[in-house]
Amino acid sequence: MSQTTLTLGTRGSPLALAQARMTAAALEQAHGWPAGSVALAVVKTSGDRIQDRPLADIGGKALWTKELDLALLAGETHASVHSMKDVESDRPDTLRIAAMLPRADVRDRLIGAGSVADLPQGAVVGSSSPRRAAQLRRLRPDLNVVPIRGNVDTRLAKRETGDVDATLLAAAGLDRLGRGDVGNAIPLDQMLPAPAQAAIGIECRSDDAATAALLQPIDHSDTHAAVLAERAFTLALGGSCHSPVAALAVIDAGAVDLRVELLSEDGAEHLTQRARFTVGDLDGPAALGRHMLADAPPSIRRLFEGG
Ligand SMILES: NCc1[nH]cc(CCC(=O)O)c1CC(=O)O
Numbered sequence: 001m002s003q004t005t006l007t008l009g010t011r012g013s014p015l016a017l018a019q020a021r022m023t024a025a026a027l028e029q030a031h032g033w034p035a036g037s038v039a040l041a042v043v044k045t046s047g048d049r050i051q052d053r054p055l056a057d058i059g060g061k062a063l064w065t066k067e068l069d070l071a072l073l074a075g076e077t078h079a080s081v082h083s084m085k086d087v088e089s090d091r092p093d094t095l096r097i098a099a100m101l102p103r104a105d106v107r108d109r110l111i112g113a114g115s116v117a118d119l120p121q122g123a124v125v126g127s128s129s130p131r132r133a134a135q136l137r138r139l140r141p142d143l144n145v146v147p148i149r150g151n152v153d154t155r156l157a158k159r160e161t162g163d164v165d166a167t168l169l170a171a172a173g174l175d176r177l178g179r180g181d182v183g184n185a186i187p188l189d190q191m192l193p194a195p196a197q198a199a200i201g202i203e204c205r206s207d208d209a210a211t212a213a214l215l216q217p218i219d220h221s222d223t224h225a226a227v228l229a230e231r232a233f234t235l236a237l238g239g240s241c242h243s244p245v246a247a248l249a250v251i252d253a254g255a256v257d258l259r260v261e262l263l264s265e266d267g268a269e270h271l272t273q274r275a276r277f278t279v280g281d282l283d284g285p286a287a288l289g290r291h292m293l294a295d296a297p298p299s300i301r302r303l304f305e306g307g
Contacts, residue, residue, distance in 0.1 A: 005037040006214060008202070009068045009077035012042040013151045018176045019200050020081045023218070026101060030217040041077050043067050047086075062088060069095060072203070078211045079204040084196035084227055085170075087203075089235035094205060098212045099219035100227060101200040104172035106193045106248060108132065109183035112159055112166025116140060116190060119166060126155065126164035130265065130303075134244035135191050136168075138267030152177055172198035192246035192261045192272075195230040199223055222251040225279045229256045232282035236289030237262075243303045251279065258285055262292060264299035271296055 006027065010020035017040070024038035031037075047063035065087055068080040073094060084100065091097075113119045116139050126148030127133050133145040148155055148164060152173055159167050170193070174182050202218070204211040226249035233247050244263040249256050256277040263270040271292055277284040293304055 003037065004039045005031075005033055006078045006211070007039045007041050007076070009041050009043050009071050009080040011045055011048055011064065011068070013048065015152055015173050015177055016081070016083070017042070019083065022176070023081045023101065023200065023202055026218045027214070031214070041071065043071050043077075072205060078208070079202050079215060082201045082203060083173075084199040084201040084231075085194050087196070087201060089195075089231040091203075094207075095203050096206045096212070097201045097224075098204045098215040099202045100224045101202075101218065102220040103223040103226070104175055104198040105185070106198045107171045107185045107188060108168050108191050108193060108197075109171045109174055109185050110166060110168055111156065111183035112164070114184050116186060119143060123165040126158060126167040129168070129194070130242055130244040131194055131246055131263070132168050132191070134263035134265055134267045134270075135246070135261075136267070137265075138263060138270055139190060141267070152179070156182065170194075170197055188248065188259075192248050192259055195234045195245065195247040196227045197248075199227045201227070225249075225256060226251055228280075228282060229258050229277060229285045233258065233260055233285040233289045236286035237293055237304045245304075249285075255279065256281070256285075258288070260288065260292070262296060262300050262304075264297070265303065266299075269297050269299050271300065 008020055008023060010016050020040050027038050028035055045064050045067045071077050072080050110116060119140060122142050122144060124144045124146055125136060126146055128147040128149055136143055136145055148158055148167060152169055155167050158164055171185055174180060202215050204215060229249040230247040234245060237245060246261040249258045256279055258277060259274045261270060261272045273288060273292060275288055293301060
């Protein structure tokens with residue numbers, strides 16, 4: 001047995017484990033450590049335990065991180081591996097995202113039809129994401145979007161057994177699970193992703209400079225800068241996971257190209273903006289968020305209040 005150099009906390013879902021293994025392999029490779037030097041500690045989160053209610057109703061994104069944070073702060077792990085999409089924008093000062101892996105395919109995939117336009121009239125689409133539901137309703141007001149929970153395999157099974165006609169999943173998750181064959185990518189001009197979709201973040205204690213230094217070599221700076229811009233925009237909105245918001249930043253010619261969308265629940269109202277910012281400027285994206293919200297119709301603004 002090789003000696004453990006670092007212990008990474010992870011959730012136990014197949015996707016979380018795949019992402020934690022990718023992170024471990026990236027660290028071993030970057031440092032020339034023997035395979036197995038980076039250990040995984042599986043931590044069960046409230047989000048994993050509670051499967052019968054929509055996440056937005058029972059406490060939101062903190063349910064995916066709380067137990068991982070406690071293990072990290074207690075010194076049981078050196079770092080936690082997260083899907084950045086599931087990490088609230090407002091993190092405790094005691095923790096910091098020290099690295100992000102290169103971002104994967106940011107798009108959503110539709111499973112059950114070749115395209116959104118191809119879905120039959122009145123089709124039942126399973127999604128508990130307020131963003132995906134609102135975006136679908138905007139494109140196709142006839143669709144019946146119903147809640148669906150569970151991990152990727154559970155959701156695919158619910159479609160196969162006919163509980164729903166179609167469902168949506170992030171391309172990144174499907175690809176990382178070796179299910180790149182499943183579904184059809186929805187073009188970005190039809191469906192902009194959730195803020196931080198397809199990005200994996202590795203978080204350590206703010207006071208643990210030694211671990212931060214070990215994580216630094218696997219940090220992908222373009223992904224990190226893009227996701228920070230998306231999160232600055234989202235944080236300024238003050239929303240929650242009830243809030244239909246999409247954001248995608250791309251580093252282009254040395255600048256951040258940020259596209260964003262806010263929607264009403266029924267998709268009847270939607271606001272989009274596209275703006276360029278200097279890399280590392282988080283005040284610009286935040287100001288964009290505040291201004292959009294100030295000008296938004298009440299059907300959108302109320303979804304971001306008290307989040
Ligand atoms: N909310 C669950 C979740 N968190 C991250 C991913 C996919 C991978 C990613 O976006 O990084 C998924 C599943 C999905 O939305 O299809």
